[in-house]
Amino acid sequence: MMKFKVGLTALAFAAGLASMMPAAAQEKPSSLGLGIFTFTSGPAAAYGMPGKNAADLMIDDFNAKGGIEGVPVKPIYVDEAQGAQGVIAEYRRLAGDPKNQVMVAALSSANCLALAPIAEQLQVPTVGWNCDTHQLLIDGKSKYVFRPNGNTIPEFIAYAIYLLDRKPDVKTVAIINPDYAFGHDGANIFKAALKALKPDIQIVAELYPKMGSPNYQTEISRLATMHPDVVFSNLWGADLENFVRQATPRGLFTSSQVILALGETILQRVPLPDGVIVGVLGDGWWMSPDAKANAETAKFAEDYKARFGEYPVFPSIKMANALIYVKAAYKAAMQKNGGKWPTRTEIADAMKGSTVATLTGTTHTRADNDGLVDQIVGVTVKSADKPFPVIGDMVRYKGDSLMPKADQDPIAWISTLKPEFVKTLPKPGSYK
Amino acid sequence: MSNTVIPLLLDSLASAALIFFAAVGLTLVFSVLRVLNVAHGSLYSIGAYVAASICLFIASRQLSPYLSFVALLFSAVFVAAILGPLIERTLIRWTYGKSEAVQILITFGLFLMLEDLQRMVFGVQSLYEDAPVRLLGTSQIGGVVYLNYQIFLIGMAVLVVIGLRMLIRHTRLGRLITAVVADREMAQSIGIDTNRIFILAFSLGVFLAALGGALAMPTSGVAPGLGADTMVLAFAVAAIGGLGQIEGAAVAALIVGLARVLAIYFVPSLDAVAPYAAMLVVLLIRPYGLFGAVTARRI
Numbered sequence: 245m246m247k248f249k250v251g252l253t254a255l256a257f258a259a260g261l262a263s264m265m266p267a268a269a270q271e272k273p274s275s276l277g278l279g280i281f282t283f284t285s286g287p288a289a290a291y292g293m294p295g296k297n298a299a300d301l302m303i304d305d306f307n308a309k310g311g312i313e314g315v316p317v318k319p320i321y322v323d324e325a326q327g328a329q330g331v332i333a334e335y336r337r338l339a340g341d342p343k344n345q346v347m348v349a350a351l352s353s354a355n356c357l358a359l360a361p362i363a364e365q366l367q368v369p370t371v372g373w374n375c376d377t378h379q380l381l382i383d384g385k386s387k388y389v390f391r392p393n394g395n396t397i398p399e400f401i402a403y404a405i406y407l408l409d410r411k412p413d414v415k416t417v418a419i420i421n422p423d424y425a426f427g428h429d430g431a432n433i434f435k436a437a438l439k440a441l442k443p444d445i446q447i448v449a450e451l452y453p454k455m456g457s458p459n460y461q462t463e464i465s466r467l468a469t470m471h472p473d474v475v476f477s478n479l480w481g482a483d484l485e486n487f488v489r490q491a492t493p494r495g496l497f498t499s500s501q502v503i504l505a506l507g508e509t510i511l512q513r514v515p516l517p518d519g520v521i522v523g524v525l526g527d528g529w530w531m532s533p534d535a536k537a538n539a540e541t542a543k544f545a546e547d548y549k550a551r552f553g554e555y556p557v558f559p560s561i562k563m564a565n566a567l568i569y570v571k572a573a574y575k576a577a578m579q580k581n582g583g584k585w586p587t588r589t590e591i592a593d594a595m596k597g598s599t600v601a602t603l604t605g606t607t608h609t610r611a612d613n614d615g616l617v618d619q620i621v622g623v624t625v626k627s628a629d630k631p632f633p634v635i636g637d638m639v640r641y642k643g644d645s646l647m648p649k650a651d652q653d654p655i656a657w658i659s660t661l662k663p664e665f666v667k668t669l670p671k672p673g674s675y676k
Numbered sequence: 677m678s679n680t681v682i683p684l685l686l687d688s689l690a691s692a693a694l695i696f697f698a699a700v701g702l703t704l705v706f707s708v709l710r711v712l713n714v715a716h717g718s719l720y721s722i723g724a725y726v727a728a729s730i731c732l733f734i735a736s737r738q739l740s741p742y743l744s745f746v747a748l749l750f751s752a753v754f755v756a757a758i759l760g761p762l763i764e765r766t767l768i769r770w771t772y773g774k775s776e777a778v779q780i781l782i783t784f785g786l787f788l789m790l791e792d793l794q795r796m797v798f799g800v801q802s803l804y805e806d807a808p809v810r811l812l813g814t815s816q817i818g819g820v821v822y823l824n825y826q827i828f829l830i831g832m833a834v835l836v837v838i839g840l841r842m843l844i845r846h847t848r849l850g851r852l853i854t855a856v857v858a859d860r861e862m863a864q865s866i867g868i869d870t871n872r873i874f875i876l877a878f879s880l881g882v883f884l885a886a887l888g889g890a891l892a893m894p895t896s897g898v899a900p901g902l903g904a905d906t907m908v909l910a911f912a913v914a915a916i917g918g919l920g921q922i923e924g925a926a927v928a929a930l931i932v933g934l935a936r937v938l939a940i941y942f943v944p945s946l947d948a949v950a951p952y953a954a955m956l957v958v959l960l961i962r963p964y965g966l967f968g969a970v971t972a973r974r975i
Contacts, residue, residue, distance in 0.1 A: 287901045289800035423948065451940065454948045456905060458896035459694060461826060462687045462940045468820045469683055482802040482899035489804060490895055493814055495821040 272585045275318045276311065277344035278303075278570070279335065281359075282351045282373075282563075286325035287456045290481035291509060291559050292351050295373065296321060297552045298560035299348070301544065302567045312574045315585075318343075324350055328358045335359055339368045345588055346371065346570055348563075353377035353426050356389075363388045369573070369592040373566035374559065376525065377429055378654050384612040388588075390595045392569040392607040392615040393562045397654045398646035399525045400430050400478075402619035403503055404437035405646075405665075406521060406639060407474060409672050410623070411501055416448045418472035418500070420463055420487070422479055423452035430478040430505065433658065440661040448472050453483075460487045464494050471499065478505040488514045507624070509557040512632045516624045522635060523621040527605040527643075528561030531634055532620055533676060534605055541603040565602035572600040608643070612650040616643035620675065640675040682818030684941055690826040692933030693833035694896075695951075697888025698906045699913035699925045700836065705881035707920030708857055709874055711771055714783040716885050717907025718790035719759065723886025724898035725798045727751035731805035731893075744807040748894075752887035760879025768878060769871075791903055804897035829891060836884070837926045844922075853877060857920075912955045918968025927966055931958070 280299050283292025303317045311317050322334040331350065338344045339362075347363065347370045350356050356375035363370035364387060372380065372391040376399065380391060407414060417438065421427030431450060438445045448470045451463050464487075467475055475496065479487050484506060491497065497517045504510075507522030508529065516522075527534070535541040544564060548556045556564075577586035577594035586594070599608045608616040618640050625636030648657035702716040730747040734740075767786055771779040812824035844850040855863040856873045864870050889898070889906075896902075913932055917924025932951040939950035946953070958966060 285795060285800055285900060287802075287899050289900065290802060293800060449944070451944045452947070456899075456901050458892065458899070458902055458905070459691075461823075461895065462691055462937050465683045465687045465820050465822075466940050466944075469680055482897065485802055485804070486897050486899075489806060489897065490823075493806075493809060493821075493823060495814075 272313070272315050273343055274315075275343065276315045276346075277318050277320055277338070277341065278567075279322060279338040279344050279347040279349060280319050280373075281322045281324055281331060281335070281347065281349035281355065283325050284321060284323045287482045288325065288351070290485070291506075292324065294509070294557050294560040295351060295563040297548065298556060298563040299567060301548055301551060302564050305547075306567075306571065312571050313578055313585075320344065322349075324352050324355050328355055331355050332358055332362060335362060336366070339366045345369070346573075346591060348373050348566055348570065350375060351559075353380070353429075354424070356380050360386065360389045367588055367592075369588055369595065371566050371570055371595075373563050377425060378433075379425075379429075381612050381614045382654070384650050386613045388592050390569075390592075390609060390613045390615070392566055392600070392602075392609065392617070393528075394526050394607075394615050394617040394619075394643065396426070396429050396433055397648065397658070398619050398641070398643065399523075400433040400505065401437045401646045401658065402523060402621050402641050403476070403505060403521065404434055404441060405641070405669055406523075406621040406672060407501070407503060408438075408442055408666050409639075410521070410637075411474065414442070414445060414473045414501070416446050416470070416472045417474045417476060418449040418451075418467050418470055419447065420449075420451040420453065420460075420467065420475065420477045420479065422455045422483060424455055427452055427455075427478060431476075432655065434476055436655055436658040437661070440659050441663050441666055455483060457483060458486055460490050461494075463487075464491050464496055467491075467496060468494065468499065473501060474503065475500045476503045476505070480506040480509065485510050485514050488516060492517065506558075508635065509559065511624070511634065512554050512557070516633050518624055518626060518633065520624045521621065522624055523619065524558035524561070524635075525619075526558065526562065527602075527618040527620050527640065528558040528565065529604065529620050529635055529638075530556050530561060532604060532638065532640070534640075535603065538603060544603055561604055565604065565607065568602050569595070569598075569600050569607060572598065610650050614647075614650070616647060618643050619646060622672070622675075637673045638675040639670050639672050641669055645669060679819045680941070683820045684937055686817060686822060686826075687940075688930070688934040688937045689830050690822075690933075691937055692929040693826075693829040694888070694892055695909060695913055695932050696833045696926055696929035697829075697836070697884070697891060699910040699917070699929060700840070700922060701881040701884030701888070702910045703914045703917065703920055703922060703925045704840070704884060705878055706914065707922070708853055708877035709768065709772070711768055711779050712776065712783070712919075713768070713881070714780055714907060715763075715787040715790055716881070716910055717903035717905070718787050718794070719755065719882050719885035719903075720889040720906045720910075721794060721898060721903040722759070722790065723752050723755050723889030724893040724896075724902065725794060725803060725889075726755055726886070727890035727893045728803035728805055728898050729798070731807055732803065735805055735807060741807040741811055744805065744811075744894075748808065748890040749887070751890045752883050755886035756879045756883035760882040761875050763882070764875050764878040769874070772874075787903070787907070791900075794903070795900055798898075800900050802897045802899035804893070806894045808894045823895065825895060832891060833926070833929075836887075837922070840922050849876065909951060912951050914965075916955050916958045916965055918962075918965030921965065921967035924965055924967030928958075 282295045351374040378395040503521040530545045573594040577590040622635035622638035624633040627634040731744045809825040913928045917928035935950040935954040939946040
C-alpha cells in the first residue's frame with residue numbers, strides 16, 4: 245500500500261513537472277490556443293471591447309486563410325474586469341495547457357505588471373497588446389514578455405512636443421487624469437517633458453478623479469476657474485466620453501487648448517469640436533496616410549465597420565497589430581527550426597529583435613523586448629466623407645526618436661532633453 | 677475671491693443634489709421596511725438606462741426634444757411600477773424580521789443579478805442622451821459657465837424633499853407609513869394593511885432611486901459599474917444623515933457634496949476619500965448619524 249502511494253505521488257510529481265517544462269518541438273497541433281486578456285465588462289469595456297472585436301475579426305481572417313502556419317487559431321478570452329487575482333488564476337490555468345502556446349495579455353498596465361513575473365516563471369511568450377506602462381520592461385531582463393505597441397514614454401512626450409510646436413506661447417497647463425498608475429505616469433511624463441522643453445510652463449492644477457466617475461462637473465468648474473492655456477487629459481473609455489460631454493457645453497474646449505491623449509477612441513461616439521489635440525498612443529490611426537495606402541488595413545477597417553457598426557479605434561488596431569506580431573513570430577520560428585512546430589521558447593526567441601510590418605507601420609522589438617513604433621498626433625478636424633471628426637494637421641514622430649536607450653531611466657532621460665530637441669523633429673501638418 | 681467662492685458653493689449644491697437623489701430612496705426604504713437594500717444602486721442605474729433608452733428613441737424618431745423631460749419622469753415611474761412590487765413580493769418580503777446579515781446577503785445577491793441583467797439588456801457601452809441639457813442651455817455664474825440643468829437638479833432635489841415631507845405629514849398614506857414605522861405590530865392590530873404599505877414604500881424607494889439615475893443621465897450618461905459606485909455613496913450619505921431620516925439624507929448630501937468639492941478645489945488627492953472622511957467624522961461624534969436616535973432593541 246505504501247509503495248502504491250509513493251508510486252502515485254511520484255507519478256503526480258512527474259506529471260506536474262512535465263506540465264511546467266517547455267514543450268519540446270513537436271508535430272503541428274490540431275489547434276493553437278491563444279489566451280486573450282481584455283476588458284469585456286465594466287467601464288473599461290469601452291476600450292477593451294474594440295480590442296476583442298479586432299481579435300475576433302483577425303482570428304477569423306487567419307483561420308479563413310488556414311490559420312497560423314496551417315493550424316487553426318482558437319481564442320480563449322479572459323475578462324480583466326475580474327481583478328488581478330482572477331486574471332492571474334486564469335493565466336495560470338491557460339498556461340497549464342500546452343495547446344495555449346501564447347498569451348496576448350493584457351490591456352491594463354496593472355494586470356500586465358502582475359502577469360509579467362508569472363510569464364517568466366512559466367516561460368510562456370506573452371504579448372502585451374496594450375500594457376502602456378513604461379515600468380513593465382524597465383529592468384531589461386525579460387525573456388518571455390513583449391510589448392510590440394510601445395509604451396507611455398514616447399506616447400506622452402509626443403503630446404508635449406506637438407503642443408509646443410502648435411502653441412509655443414503656452415504658459416499654464418492643467419491636468420485631469422484618472423487616479424491610477426496610467427493617469428499618474430502619464431502626468432509625470434508629460435510634466436517632465438514640458439519642464440525640460442519649456443521650463444517656464446506652470447502646472448496650475450492636477451486633478452485625478454476616481455476611475456469610473458460618472459460626473460466631472462466640479463472638476464470642470466475647477467479647471468474653468470484656473471483659466472489654464474492648456475488642459476491635458478488621458479482619461480479614457482466611458483470616463484472620457486462623460487468628461488467631453490460635460491465639458492463641451494461648459495465652454496472648456498473654447499477657453500483652453502485641450503489635449504485628449506486617447507481622444508481618437510471617442511471620435512465616432514462624441515461630437516468633439518475642431519482643434520482638440522488627439523492621438524493614438526502609437527501609430528494605430530486607421531486613416532493615416534500609411535494605413536490608407538495599405539489595402540489590408542482598408543479591408544480590415546471596412547470589415548470591422550460591417551461587423552461591428554463602427555470603424556476601428558486605436559485599441560482595435562493595437563490588438564490587430566499584436567496578433568500580426570504573434571503570427572510573424574510563428575513564421576520566423578518555423579523558418580529557423582526547419583519547419584517544425586515551434587516550442588514556446590522558440591516563439592519567444594523569434595520575437596526578440598524582430599521587425600514586423602503591421603496594419604499601420606512597423607514595430608521593431610528592441611533588446612529589452614519593448615517595441616519601437618511611431619507616434620501619430622494631430623488635431624480634430626471636420627471630415628469631408630465621414631460623419632465624425634478625424635485627425636488632421638498630423639505629425640508622425642519616428643519611434644526611436646522619443647525613446648531612451650534600453651538601459652536608461654526614462655524619466656531621467658526626459659530631463660536631459662533640451663528645448664532645441666523640438667526643432668529636430670517633424671512639424672504638425674508634415675504627415676500627409 | 678468671489679470667483680472661487682461662488683463656483684464652490686454652486687458646485688457643492690449641484691453635487692449635493694445628485695448625491696441626495698442617490699441616497700434618499702435607500703433611507704426611505706430603511707425607515708419603513710427596516711431593510712438595508714444593497715441593490716439600491718442597481719435600481720438607480722436601471723432608471724438611468726431606461727431613461728437613456730427612451731430619450732434615444734425620442735431623438736431617433738425626431739420627436740419633440742421636450743418629450744425627453746417627460747421621459748425622465750416616466751422612466752422612473754416605469755421602473756418603480758415593474759420592479760418595486762416584483763422585488764418586494766418575491767425577495768424583500770422574505771427578509772422582514774430576519775437579521776441584517778441575511779437582508780444584506782439577499783439584497784447583495786439581487787444587486788449581482790441586476791448588474792448582469794443590465795449588461796445583457798443594455799450592453800457594455802455607455803448610453804447617453806443630453807437633450808434636456810441642451811434645451812436648458814447655460815449661464816455664466818461667478819465667471820464660470822454652468823449648465824442650467826445643474827440648477828434644475830438643485831431645484832428638483834428641493835422639490836423632492838418638500839414633496840416627501842408633505843407626503844409623510846399631510847396625506848393619509850403618509851400617516852399610515854408613519855404608523856407602520858412607529859410600531860409595525862400595533863399598526864397591524866388596528867387594521868392597517870402593512871403588506872400594502874411595504875409594497876408602496878418599497879416602490880416609492882425604487883422610484884426615487886430610478887428618478888435619481890434618470891435625472892443624472894443627461895449629464896453623466898450611464899455605463900456598467902454606475903450601480904456599485906452609487907450604492908457605496910448612498911450608504912455613506914444615509915449613515916451620515918441617520919438611517920431612515922429623509923431630512924438627514926438632504927443635510928448629509930450637502931455635507932458630502934461640500935466635502936467633495938472642497939477636496940477637488942484645494943486638495944484634489946483627497947477627492948475620493950472626502951465623502952468617507954466626512955462620514956467617519958460624523959459617526960465618531962454621532963454614531964447614529966446626524967438625525968438618527970438611539971432606539972431600544974426589542975428581544
